[in-house]
Amino acid sequence: MSQERELAGRLALVTGAGRGIGEAVVHALVARGARVLATDLTPDGVAALARTYEDQVTARTLDVTDSAAVEGLVAETESTLGPLDIAVNVAGILRGSPVADLSDEEWAATFAVNTHGVFHVSRSVSRRMSGRGSGSIVTVASNAAGIPRTNMAAYAASKAAAVMFTKCLGLEVASRGVRCNTVSPGSTLTDMQRGMWTAGDEEASARGVIEGDPTTYRTGIPLGRIADPSDIADAVAFLVSDRARHITMHDLYVDGGATLRA
Template sequence: MPEHIRNESHAEGEFAGRTALVTGAGQGIGAAVAAALAARGAHVVATDRDAHGIDELAASARGSAGTITPRVMDVTDPAAVASVVDGVVRDHAGLDILVNVAGILRSAPVAELTDADWADTFAVNTTGVFHTSRAAASHMTARGSGCIVTVASNAAGIPRTGMAAYAASKAAATMFTKCLGLEIARSGVRCNVVAPGSTDTAMQRALWPEGQSEVPPSVIAGDPETYRTGIPLGRIASPHDIADAVLFLASDRAKHITLQELYVDGGATLR
């Protein structure tokens, strides 16, 4: 059984009859979110700009309470996003849940950041959230229900050395999601943010020393040289930890929660 699939029979059916669109679903947190939604009965449209990961995800989810349909989509292309969202609404008679997970990380000190690094980071992490949320919100407000969850980062709320572009893009996506949520709250649509800390994904492992397979001690204990606190709970998150928070905010259990930012970082930001 693939790592992003796990048995969730106790929650089966929680999202039965609902349609969800998940961006960045080819791996990591996005794959975990898509699989968890399908396990609970949702019809999930899993999108990524690379077909391989979402095709594998759809195949591995066969037999779930819900379904996963892969769709290649680049969140930086507004026409492509609008086409996919319109297709989901047409094929499934609506869109109930949007989860913005697609993101990239270009880490470097500001003096070494290129114009392309900055532009590419914002194109995916911020403008991509704008494209998908705008398209989804227009349908959700028309029908008077729905929810949008943006997966940002705890770096959006605390300075990080070498991560200025990433942190700034996630901070922008966070505030955009809250502003959108304020604008459309009276239409019955909720918008919230999940802010993960260090999570065991390909993006996180790319920050480790080359060839490192275990979590570097500094990730858990902190690193005074980079002004980084440790993780009080003593471990990094799994993608499932983040998916659980996303699913709570997307569920009826959170039906009176909007404009909120939920940190899932083991206490790393001391918030």
């Protein structure tokens, strides 16, 4: 079977699908034949995807921090659209500041989305997948989970927790035919990335990311480019496909070598 149809007949849930990496994941899965339940906290982006892919994408608003809402939507989806074969956790937020200036609210909000949200979605879908004896869950984490970053303690810690949670879940459900993996991007051209750049000077900001910054102990990107969201989405699409049928509990870095795989 060609890659273009390798996910035909499968149903996927994608969180944070309204823009950036989540939107790119929807495009990648649809291109390979999957039907997708595209969810986001705000409706506009996923509604646009549903209009573009009328027969393959269903849009729903979802707050992944709300455990009851997640469980309700998963139950509704399985009763109306069919059993979920794939789940991709993309929803995430970044609150960047030194630890000394990090508020309780910023810390809690970061973990609520980046870690608790992954738990809520993965728990709900894995219960059902385990009963059927098949399924694939991918969590989009960050290379910041594997190397210290200044001004990113909450984000990095929340992503590291999500990575280890996903690995532990993968160990628990492996014997029931469910695979759980993570994809850890580096700097990617998304609104989150641009939000950390100097306003009005995007070219210089991008160059600074590629070249690195010794004053903040940050290496550059050896491949000499910032990732496009499609680079991350292609990695996700591979991991949920049968080409990765013997891969589970794996953390795939897609960062152009930026962390030197520390």
